[in-house]
Amino acid sequence: MTGPRPAARRRRPFGEVPGLGTLAAGFLVFLYAPIAVLVAYSFNAGSIVMVWTGFSTDWYARAFANADIRQAAFNSLVVAVTATAIATVVATLAALVLARGGRFRGSEAVLGLISLPLMVPEIVTAVAVLVFFSGIGLNLGLGNVVIAHVTFCIPFAFMPIRARLDGMDTTLEQAAQDLYASEWATFRLVTLPLLMPGVLAGAMLSFVISMDDFIITMMVAGAGDTTLPVYIYSMIRHGITPEVNAVSSILLLVSIVLVTLYWFMTRTGPGTARR
Amino acid sequence: MALLPARAPLRRTLGLLPAVAIILAFMVVPVAIMAVFSFLVPRSFGGVEWTFSTDAYVQILFERMLDDSLRFSPGYLMIVLRSFGLALLATVSCLLVGFPVAWFMARRPPGERNLWVLLITIPFWTNQLVRTFAWIIILGRNGVIEAPFRWAGILDQGATLGLMYSNLAITVGLTYTFIPLMVLPIYASLEKLDFSLVEAAADLYSSRLATFRRVVIPLARPGIIAGCLLVFIPSLGAFIQPDLLGGGKKLMLGTLVQFQFTTARNWPFGAAIAMVLLALVMVVLILHARAARPHPAPGGGQ
Amino acid sequence: MRTTAILATATALACAAGLARADGKLNIYNWTDYTAPDLIAKFEAATGIDVTLDTYDTNETLLAKMQAGARGYDIIVPSHNFIPIFIPGGLVQAVDVATMPNFANVDERWRFPAWDPEQKYSAPFHWGTSSVAYRRDLLGHELTSLRDFFEPAEELRGRIMGFETPEEIVNLGHLYLGQAFCNENPEEMQKVQDLLVAQKPYILAYSSEGVNDRLINGDAIIANQWNGNAFRGRITAAEQGKDLAYAYPVEGVIAWADGLLVPTTAENVENARIFMNFVMDPENMALQSDFTGFAGPITGQDAHMSEELRGAPEIEMPADAKMVFSFACNAAAQGLIDRVWTNVLR
Numbered sequence A: 001m002t003g004p005r006p007a008a009r010r011r012r013p014f015g016e017v018p019g020l021g022t023l024a025a026g027f028l029v030f031l032y033a034p035i036a037v038l039v040a041y042s043f044n045a046g047s048i049v050m051v052w053t054g055f056s057t058d059w060y061a062r063a064f065a066n067a068d069i070r071q072a073a074f075n076s077l078v079v080a081v082t083a084t085a086i087a088t089v090v091a092t093l094a095a096l097v098l099a100r101g102g103r104f105r106g107s108e109a110v111l112g113l114i115s116l117p118l119m120v121p122e123i124v125t126a127v128a129v130l131v132f133f134s135g136i137g138l139n140l141g142l143g144n145v146v147i148a149h150v151t152f153c154i155p156f157a158f159m160p161i162r163a164r165l166d167g168m169d170t171t172l173e174q175a176a177q178d179l180y181a182s183e184w185a186t187f188r189l190v191t192l193p194l195l196m197p198g199v200l201a202g203a204m205l206s207f208v209i210s211m212d213d214f215i216i217t218m219m220v221a222g223a224g225d226t227t228l229p230v231y232i233y234s235m236i237r238h239g240i241t242p243e244v245n246a247v248s249s250i251l252l253l254v255s256i257v258l259v260t261l262y263w264f265m266t267r268t269g270p271g272t273a274r275r
Numbered sequence B: 001m002a003l004l005p006a007r008a009p010l011r012r013t014l015g016l017l018p019a020v021a022i023i024l025a026f027m028v029v030p031v032a033i034m035a036v037f038s039f040l041v042p043r044s045f046g047g048v049e050w051t052f053s054t055d056a057y058v059q060i061l062f063e064r065m066l067d068d069s070l071r072f073s074p075g076y077l078m079i080v081l082r083s084f085g086l087a088l089l090a091t092v093s094c095l096l097v098g099f100p101v102a103w104f105m106a107r108r109p110p111g112e113r114n115l116w117v118l119l120i121t122i123p124f125w126t127n128q129l130v131r132t133f134a135w136i137i138i139l140g141r142n143g144v145i146e147a148p149f150r151w152a153g154i155l156d157q158g159a160t161l162g163l164m165y166s167n168l169a170i171t172v173g174l175t176y177t178f179i180p181l182m183v184l185p186i187y188a189s190l191e192k193l194d195f196s197l198v199e200a201a202a203d204l205y206s207s208r209l210a211t212f213r214r215v216v217i218p219l220a221r222p223g224i225i226a227g228c229l230l231v232f233i234p235s236l237g238a239f240i241q242p243d244l245l246g247g248g249k250k251l252m253l254g255t256l257v258q259f260q261f262t263t264a265r266n267w268p269f270g271a272a273i274a275m276v277l278l279a280l281v282m283v284v285l286i287l288h289a290r291a292a293r294p295h296p297a298p299g300g301g302q
Numbered sequence C: 001m002r003t004t005a006i007l008a009t010a011t012a013l014a015c016a017a018g019l020a021r022a023d024g025k026l027n028i029y030n031w032t033d034y035t036a037p038d039l040i041a042k043f044e045a046a047t048g049i050d051v052t053l054d055t056y057d058t059n060e061t062l063l064a065k066m067q068a069g070a071r072g073y074d075i076i077v078p079s080h081n082f083i084p085i086f087i088p089g090g091l092v093q094a095v096d097v098a099t100m101p102n103f104a105n106v107d108e109r110w111r112f113p114a115w116d117p118e119q120k121y122s123a124p125f126h127w128g129t130s131s132v133a134y135r136r137d138l139l140g141h142e143l144t145s146l147r148d149f150f151e152p153a154e155e156l157r158g159r160i161m162g163f164e165t166p167e168e169i170v171n172l173g174h175l176y177l178g179q180a181f182c183n184e185n186p187e188e189m190q191k192v193q194d195l196l197v198a199q200k201p202y203i204l205a206y207s208s209e210g211v212n213d214r215l216i217n218g219d220a221i222i223a224n225q226w227n228g229n230a231f232r233g234r235i236t237a238a239e240q241g242k243d244l245a246y247a248y249p250v251e252g253v254i255a256w257a258d259g260l261l262v263p264t265t266a267e268n269v270e271n272a273r274i275f276m277n278f279v280m281d282p283e284n285m286a287l288q289s290d291f292t293g294f295a296g297p298i299t300g301q302d303a304h305m306s307e308e309l310r311g312a313p314e315i316e317m318p319a320d321a322k323m324v325f326s327f328a329c330n331a332a333a334q335g336l337i338d339r340v341w342t343n344v345l346r
Helices: A018-041 A058-067 A067-100 A107-119 A122-136 A140-164 A171-178 A182-212 A215-220 A230-235 A242-268 B009-037 B056-061 B077-104 B110-125 B128-139 B146-150 B169-192 B195-205 B207-236 B241-242 B253-260 B267-294 C002-016 C037-047 C059-067 C101-105 C168-176 C186-202 C210-218 C225-239 C271-280 C282-292 C331-344
Strands: B062-064 B070-072 C025-030 C050-055 C123-135 C160-162 C202-204 C220-225 C245-247 C253-258 C323-325
Touching: A018 A242, A018 B128, A018 B169, A018 C160, A058 A067, A067 A107, A067 A140, A067 A230, A067 B009, A067 C037, A107 B009, A107 B267, A122 A215, A122 B009, A122 B253, A122 B267, A140 A215, A140 B009, A140 B169, A140 B195, A140 B207, A171 A215, A171 B146, A171 B207, A182 B110, A182 B169, A215 A230, A215 C059, A230 B128, A230 C050, A242 B110, A242 B128, B009 B267, B056 B062, B056 B077, B056 B128, B056 C323, B077 B110, B077 B207, B077 B253, B077 C331, B110 B169, B110 C037, B128 B169, B128 B241, B128 C037, B128 C050, B146 C101, B169 B207, B169 B241, B169 C050, B195 B207, B207 B267, B207 C331, B241 B253, B253 B267, B267 C245, C025 C271, C037 C050, C037 C271, C037 C282, C101 C220, C123 C168, C123 C210, C123 C225, C123 C271, C123 C282, C160 C210, C160 C225, C168 C202, C168 C220, C168 C253, C186 C202, C202 C323, C210 C220, C210 C225, C220 C225, C225 C245, C253 C271, C271 C282
Parallel strands: C025 C050, C160 C202, C160 C220, C253 C323
Antiparallel strands: B062 B070, C123 C220, C123 C245, C123 C253
């Protein structure tokens, strides 16, 4: 729990609150308990999610054999990755201007504009965007879905980045510029690494929001663009089956593998100790 | 300062252009379409009739009687209030849980912090509907929480703790769904805190509480505000948790608007509610911006 | 030489299947788990048409989406009460189902229905009923009247589930009170509202999701349910030694029938017609029924269906049961339903 900061070792260092570790552990239990249940029920033999009738891996076999659900999961990932990448870049640029560009006329209006997608109920956005898309004849297949997702992901990416930038120390950047580093080099080597926790937080939020969106996608998606949430919600009339749990578990496994890889890469990499 | 994103108007324009253009084209235009719809008449089986009418707005507060007179009817107002209350509850609960967790994350060794960010978002790779179903298994009759009580004989067969289908269940569901939206922005703003500086401040103010209030909170403020917005506004429109965990016995804003566009087939009314909601949230945001102006966040080296 | 032979065989096969064009695409828009994978595989193998399946959650979503101008789908599957909205709205096109060869297989009672009297637009698909399912072992008696659902005994407090779409539960209320559907009489609607308000303390949840789940775990004792879901629920419940039954109350059950229709914006109309004709075959419709657990409109399909489904009481209605079709209400009636529901959920 003790951070490597020898300067602050008298008494109990400020940030250390007793019981914080326990709280964090409790929080992880809160986060992962439903996930454990979800994974457990993916091995349910019966076809009704919440009724346990015995152990079986049939639903995994079904999920792997089901081309529609695989396509839906694939579409979801494509949309989420693309939308996250675009939204994060766009939001980072906007946040930099708004936080560093000084106060200018209309800066508040821009701020309001960027939070607009948050404030409109999803079904309204969904119907309006579809009316608009079909009105202008925009027909880019999955591209339509990506555009809609980028739009509502922007505020989710923007908020943490902006929060990070607000009141961020600029002395390092000034020092770099004093040393005649080019602006680009300053940005790449100083500003961006300082900004990284905000960018990562923003990107993760966009990704999660995009992966979960259902109402807007349901409306905007054209033929062949069904995403996983749309597929799952459309099961409601006939009952959700543990096949959904199986697919969710597979996605979970993939994400855990990716994170583990990332963990080992950054551990052995050179940049570990950089703040 | 000549730092990147400089004051140069050209650069400012270029930086803002993508975000503003995307939102103008794909959000403002659709919202304008909806604003127009809200002043039209519903077609009998969905869609709109191109006749001007303010009925949709009148309908929010008044009920048209059979003789065409209007009577004040608080039904929809109650729904708005209830939704605001529940969203507030969710926000407070997310803040209470989220702030300590973000604090804990910011205090981890630098190499470990990103891992925590991922640990907190991984559960949300799964589908929201199935995650909420999992809560039914945890909170429900014969569920994970009740099982030990039943086994110990404290709970009779057929009896239940009644955790499900309550405001508690909805709050747990909303907190669970929206917690990353609170934790990550706060973490992003806390992470830049130099704890040795805070230590020095603690000496200066001599009280930890004062330090917390005067140094930490101002620094974390942008993150807290961002987190609260990201939790509050989406939970206003949430409908899965009230339906699945609350039993759907009270209408919520999200369900109400959804309902107008689908089952009730009254697009203008749905659009009108959305416009009013939008205006309300805007007013709150503007008031907030006004109030926040005299206290710029301290810290950072100017 | 060999290629020619293969081509000739293929052509012969294609002709045998009665195909005008044997390639291209077909985009079906339907509920999840409502199109049998075996049926699609068989259709693709027989015709060479590549099928893409997309899904939606409710008739309402489908309608809103089509009204907002969505395109790209060749087959949609609305329910009978929505078909009269799609047809005059110009959202679907006439494909002359009655002239298709396999139309001869359609059971007499499903031909030329009220919602498509000349059978120009819709090919009949599954049909079924909605009523209530109940735990016979927990209720302690047969459910013969909707009284148990609307005016339950005290021990059923908090143990009843209703659908979350008001139309279903309001219609059931009309049945119980002996009133007409899509009622525009405010006094009668008031009675429905009073009935639902009085019922509310007995309601566990208004939800169309996880109905079987909550009946089987004992949370709910009586619940609004569709017959096909009740059939699946009974089988799972029986495995656990629990007794789940589907009721045919004396007041009647609500009937529904889904149809295959071709949107005006469809790009593969010919393929859509081939598919419609394909589905109206006893063997093919039996594949569908086996997969979904819902009955079909084709004479002779029973012979190809699984034993389990053939005798199922949920699917094969008792001869004396009363069945009433719901229909889409006009704006005035819909407005009243809306108001009743808002008052119930206040």
